[in-house]
Amino acid sequence: MSSSSRxxxxxxxxxxVSLDLIEPFxxxxxxxxxTSVETLTSHKITRILTLDTVPLPSKIxxxxxxxxxxxxxxxxxxxxxxxxxxxxxxxxxDAVEKEENVLVHCYFGVSRSSxxxxxxxxxxxxxxxxxxxxxxxxxxKFVQPNNGFIRQLKLFHRMNYRIDENYLKYKIYRLKSVGNxxxxxxxxxxxxxxxxxxxxxxxxxxxxxxxYRCKKCRRILASQSNLLPHNDKxxxxxxxxxCKSLIFVEPIAWMKDIHREVQGRLNCPKxxxxxxxxxxxxxxxxxxxxxxxxxxxxxxxxxxxxxxVQNVERTF
Numbered sequence: 001m002s003s004s005s006r007x008x009x010x011x012x013x014x015x016x017v018s019l020d021l022i023e024p025f026x027x028x029x030x031x032x033x034x035t036s037v038e039t040l041t042s043h044k045i046t047r048i049l050t051l052d053t054v055p056l057p058s059k060i061x062x063x064x065x066x067x068x069x070x071x072x073x074x075x076x077x078x079x080x081x082x083x084x085x086x087x088x089x090x091x092x093x094d095a096v097e098k099e100e101n102v103l104v105h106c107y108f109g110v111s112r113s114s115x116x117x118x119x120x121x122x123x124x125x126x127x128x129x130x131x132x133x134x135x136x137x138x139x140x141k142f143v144q145p146n147n148g149f150i151r152q153l154k155l156f157h158r159m160n161y162r163i164d165e166n167y168l169k170y171k172i173y174r175l176k177s178v179g180n181x182x183x184x185x186x187x188x189x190x191x192x193x194x195x196x197x198x199x200x201x202x203x204x205x206x207x208x209x210x211x212y213r214c215k216k217c218r219r220i221l222a223s224q225s226n227l228l229p230h231n232d233k234x235x236x237x238x239x240x241x242x243c244k245s246l247i248f249v250e251p252i253a254w255m256k257d258i259h260r261e262v263q264g265r266l267n268c269p270k271x272x273x274x275x276x277x278x279x280x281x282x283x284x285x286x287x288x289x290x291x292x293x294x295x296x297x298x299x300x301x302x303x304x305x306x307x308x309v310q311n312v313e314r315t316f
Contacts, residue, residue, distance in 0.1 A: 017030070023139075026096060026102055026117065027045065028113055028114060029103055030105055034056060037059070047102035047103070049116060050106075053073070055068075069087075085115075089120045096124075104117050111146050117143075119161075155169060175294050179293060182280040187262075196255075201219055210307055215304045216271050221268070222252060230243060230290045230292055243288050265277050276297045281293075
């Protein structure tokens with residue numbers, strides 16, 4: 001594609017200028033407002049938070065008195081906006097505390113930008129999604145995050161307006177998000193490598209007291225914290241009660257080929273006994289009736305639960 005035909009932010013049609021004051025110093029609007037020097041000047045806006053597929057044009061980015069933050073994201077239900085919410089809310093909070101006017105925008109000022117503003121309102125007022133949505137909508141009537149963003153905002157609230165990597169629902173959400181990435185590129189992207197957890201069978205200073213071992217060679221395979229139970233009780237409480245049909249766990253470092261294959265078998269890294277299977281991209285129907293995706297599971301008859309760990313030795 002030639003440079004003359006390539007889309008850039010100098011070429012767009014976002015309609016007339018549209019922005020609304022949500023709270024003191026906080027504006028929510030569209031791309032046209034963010035690219036209008038006259039609008040920015042008349043509203044004394046000195047900060048701009050952009051949530052879009054393309055950054056603002058250079059004429060805005062190069063304005064000496066404007067501080068810009070850019071989040072590259074599309075308005076799709078499978079887009080992963082949750083990891084950006086903490087940074088977005090901090091950017092807005094910093095502006096408001098310094099009494100500097102900040103404009104949060106996407107293309108139309110409806111979904112992506114409203115998600116960031118709702119996240120800020122939730123956190124600053126310590127309220128849930130529904131309350132924050134109604135507050136923002138009362139100031140800008142056509143705000144509407146897409147359904148995927150709504151689910152992520154509700155999870156943001158449950159995690160106390162931060163990212164809690166140990167929270168079970170977040171682990172499940174993050175795995176689904178990574179599964180979507182793997183389905184596109186057919187390999188685990190390097191930026192998603194954190195979902196693969198350390199091997200509990202290798203020496204560690206503070207081993208967990210409850211682990212699962214290979215029944216044949218007693219090699220440690222997973223700790224209790226690696227479990228991903230899918231029964232309703234575990235999802236609403238701190239108690240992890242695994243399904244008795246299959247044992248679902250997080251991806252773990254000993255699992256061979258999970259970085260480069262979308263699905264395959266799970267074999268014990270010490271004795272090679274088949275333990276179960278995994279799939280990044282296809283749903284797996286557990287005998288209990290639940291569909292799990294992505295799925296990393298061990299068959300209960302192949303492993304045993306050990307409730308006492310005195311010493312964890314290197315097992316490779």
